[in-house]
Amino acid sequence: xxxxxxxxxxxxxxxxxxxxxxxxxxxxxxxxxxxxxxxxxxxxxxxxxxxxxxxxxxxxxxxxxxxxxxxxxxxxxxxxxxxxxxxxxxxxxxxxxxxxxxxxxxxxxxxxxxxxxxxxxxxxxxxxxxxxxxxxxxxxxxxxxxxxxxxxxxxxxxxxxxxxxxxxxxxxxxxxxxxxxxxxxxxxxxxxxxxxxxxxxxxxxxxxxxxxxxxxxxxxxxxxxxxxxxxxxxxxxxxxxxxxxxxxxxxxxxxxxxxxxxxxxxxxxxxxxxxxxxxxxxxxxxxxxxxxxxxxxxxxxxxxxxxxxxxxxxxxxxxxxxxxxxxxxxxxxxxxxx
Numbered sequence: 001x002x003x004x005x006x007x008x009x010x011x012x013x014x015x016x017x018x019x020x021x022x023x024x025x026x027x028x029x030x031x032x033x034x035x036x037x038x039x040x041x042x043x044x045x046x047x048x049x050x051x052x053x054x055x056x057x058x059x060x061x062x063x064x065x066x067x068x069x070x071x072x073x074x075x076x077x078x079x080x081x082x083x084x085x086x087x088x089x090x091x092x093x094x095x096x097x098x099x100x101x102x103x104x105x106x107x108x109x110x111x112x113x114x115x116x117x118x119x120x121x122x123x124x125x126x127x128x129x130x131x132x133x134x135x136x137x138x139x140x141x142x143x144x145x146x147x148x149x150x151x152x153x154x155x156x157x158x159x160x161x162x163x164x165x166x167x168x169x170x171x172x173x174x175x176x177x178x179x180x181x182x183x184x185x186x187x188x189x190x191x192x193x194x195x196x197x198x199x200x201x202x203x204x205x206x207x208x209x210x211x212x213x214x215x216x217x218x219x220x221x222x223x224x225x226x227x228x229x230x231x232x233x234x235x236x237x238x239x240x241x242x243x244x245x246x247x248x249x250x251x252x253x254x255x256x257x258x259x260x261x262x263x264x265x266x267x268x269x270x271x272x273x274x275x276x277x278x279x280x281x282x283x284x285x286x287x288x289x290x291x292x293x294x295x296x297x298x299x300x301x302x303x304x305x306x307x308x309x310x311x312x313x314x315x316x317x318x319x320x321x322x323x324x325x326x327x328x329x330x331x332x333x334x335x336x337x338x
Contacts, residue, residue, distance in 0.1 A: 002047050002059060002166050003148070004036045004100060005158075007328055008091040016085035021077045025050060028089050034097040039076055039085035046076040046085075049101035051094070054201035056101035068104050070202050093332055098196055099133065099152055106134050106192035113189040120182040123189060124175075128154040134193040138162075138178055141186045147178055155335050172337050173317070227292050230327040231299045232284035234338075237323060238303055239282070241316050248310060253280060255310075259302045267298040296334045304338055 010032055014024075016039060028035060029050050039046040044062035048055060058072035067075050079085075092100060109132070113123065123136065131154040138146040139162070146162040158170040159178065182189075239252045248255075256279060260270040269276040269288040276288030277295070286295065307313040320338060324331055 002038070002045055002061065003103060003150075003160055003168065004038055004047050004049075004090060004166070005092055005096070005168050005332070006038075006088075006090055007168075007332070010035065010089045010091050012088040014087040014089075016080040016083065016087050019080065019087065021080050024087070024089075025055065029053075032089070032091050034094045035089060035091045036097070036100065038088045038090065039080070039083075040088075041083040041085045044079070044083060044085075046072060048073055048076065049092070049097060051097060056098065056201055057104070058202065059104055073202055093329070096152065096157075096332070099150075099194060102194050102196070103135070103150075106194045108190070109134060109193040110189070110191040113191070115182050115186040115189070118189060120187075120189060121179045123191070124149065124151075124156060124179075127151050127191070130154065132191075132193055133196060134191060137190040137192070138182060139188045139190075140181055144181060144185045144187075146187060147174075149175060149178065152335070156337070157332075157335055170331075170337070224292070226327075227296065227330065228284050228286060230323075230330050231296065232279070232282070233323055233326070234299070234303060235279050235284065236282050237319050238307060238316060241307070241312050241319065242310060245310070245312060245315075255306065256302070259306045262305075263298060263302060267294065269295075270298055270302070293334060296330075296336065300334075300336055300338065 010028065025037060025048060028037065029052050033052045034050065036047050036049045039048075044060065046058065046060040048058045050056055055073065058067075058069060058076065060067040060072035060075045076085075120136075120138065127134075127136070128151075133152050133154075135151055136149040138149065140146045147164075148160045148162075149156055150158045150160075150168075156175055158168045159174045160166060160168055161174075235256070242248055242252045242255065257272045260272055260277075264271045267290070268274070269286075269290045272278075276286065276290075277299075278285045288295075290298075303316075304313070307316045317338065330336070
């Protein structure tokens, strides 16, 4: 199974028979900066990850062999005109492309942990506390499948079903379902760690120019107004859900401000009396100095805690599809899970 974030295709359904793979890679290095090129045929599949300077890693798989690194890249290049791959190019955020590029090179951290002694949810919390970057491979008993949970700096950034085709599922429901099933039927957990400090690039003597040392990109600053719009739209959705629930008698803004007060010790800019962050009549204003990450984290926490406390989380999630589509980059960038 080849895993690649597929939410942001730059171009899709190209036929490799008509492509020069080296030129294709070179073009999208310039056009996108960071991403992955996915190759799929009836008998094989492959992927090449890149940043603006280098090819980061390659992976190739058919019925007989699995290849990584430079040999995978060479195999893809050699078979492109014969296998008639369907080719799709995906944009991947700069700070995450090194994670996905080195997934296949992850090192064993914990082996064969039994659910009899290890709870999956507890294991996830342990990864969070230790700020691990890697993934948990879950194999369930009773032929019940399993899946992968991908972890970046301690946070779960998605998962993939063992019975799927490599599609990344970023929903909280996927993780919760895997935890639930692991408790019901039991299973084995293997944890692998990705050492981002050990990243190397591919030798490209036959494909592109010689590589330069590659360094993970510094996370870019998002448009402040767009971040506020994202939070505003999220709060508007929550307000609609709360107001439509006839058993909730208290005014929405009163409930929200109470939630803010509960978070003041952790996020002082949420203090309603300080007025740094305000939500009123469907509008958000912010004049504080908190970082974008801190602001987003605080509001998302408030939304999650408030919806859970009111018992409306399931209803809220049903209305988030358009919001998630509109703010996909920000949701990935800030690792938002609701």
